[in-house]
Amino acid sequence: MKKLPGKTVERLSGYRRNLLGYLAAGNNYIYSHELAALLHITAVQVRRDLMLIGYSSVQKKGYDVKELIDTIGTIIDSEQGQNIAVIGIGNLGRAITSYFKGKRSKLNIVAAFDNDPQKVNRVIAGVRCYPVEKMEHIINEQNITIALLTIPPDFARPVADAAIRAGIKGILNFTTVPLNVPLNVYLEEYDMITSIEKVAYFVKEG
Amino acid sequence: MKKLPGKTVERLSGYRRNLLGYLAAGNNYIYSHELAALLHITAVQVRRDLMLIGYSSVQKKGYDVKELIDTIGTIIDSEQGQNIAVIGIGNLGRAITSYFKGKRSKLNIVAAFDNDPQKVNRVIAGVRCYPVEKMEHIINEQNITIALLTIPPDFARPVADAAIRAGIKGILNFTTVPLNVPLNVYLEEYDMITSIEKVAYFVKEG
């Protein structure tokens, strides 16, 4: 399967999330236009995305929700699973960890790192917290490839570099600090302030 | 000024965030390619965005950082400021509040809402928490137009509806629940799981 565009991956993730909710609500079939409505996009977009991943419904009674969830899984999940570390287990790190933990079977948050002696060697939000000095060791030992970066700005850069040296292949950066990573490391940046400002702008402009 | 595309607004927010850091680091001028590098985009993109908002540097010695920060402010900020409420002050709500509070002079988080009697009528992360029943009243009284939705999924929909009835004009939805809002309300959805899954996908695929 050819590598999908980032936007498509985002939507696939959104489809699955909504399908899980839809299934939990007791629905077994869904039409493209219904799924589209949940994401505020068009039915064509949905069908086009599903075409891209080679999915087609046998019946014309809508898509089989379970089947579609599984198909999306075969595309965006890694078969053997992927391990995640939360770097910096302050307010945001804790929030993300407890929010995410257990939600996706193939993605496991297996470690947290922090410098605060109050936190180190304790289990926080269901995850063991290690001192930052042990990062390299633990990342290797636990085969962690993904890092969620939620540390104070001053440490963001050096700690991210260390994580990469230790073998991290993908970073989701929640800090306000711009990072630079080698080509073989995938970097996604998310800044809440930008989201808030965007809402504010469109509220202002109507 | 014509309404800008969402993507441009996001980048402008990113420019300002980076410029603030750049200024704090003691730099007063910045070239388009330097600013571009911080955001991992091209210099052309930067110049194009600035053209869109009608900014041009008098000198050819790079942009005046302070001036550019101000110009971006005149575009994306509301002159009289905008008030924000955090609806649901659990882990994530607290994290966002303490992260954001005071970072942008024109955007103020002025109230939190929650049902938990332990939280109600207390000041949490620097913001007073009110019971959800008082939401309509407070939103009106404090002229709150923006809501950050960080409540448990089961309450998301009814509470969002109530907030809109009370006069909210923009919602940033951090829950996994798909919302429907009237046309005059701006809705931005952010799902952390999607971000994490996106990173995971591109780590997997290389």
Added chain:
DNA sequence: TTCAAAGTGTTAATAAAATAACACTGTTTA
């Protein structure tokens, strides 16, 4: 059955976004 109605997969067209190209203007150096 058979005929509409509704839904799907796919190709074609459109729109939006990012990139390239380039003329112009200061800046620097010799």
Added chain:
DNA sequence: TAAACAGTGTTATTTTATTAACACTTTGAA
């Protein structure tokens, strides 16, 4: 002070993403 250089603003081009169009298939009703 002139010639090379570097950086900017803007138009043109390309690429990417979205939407429209449509033939085909199933479903359901008459």
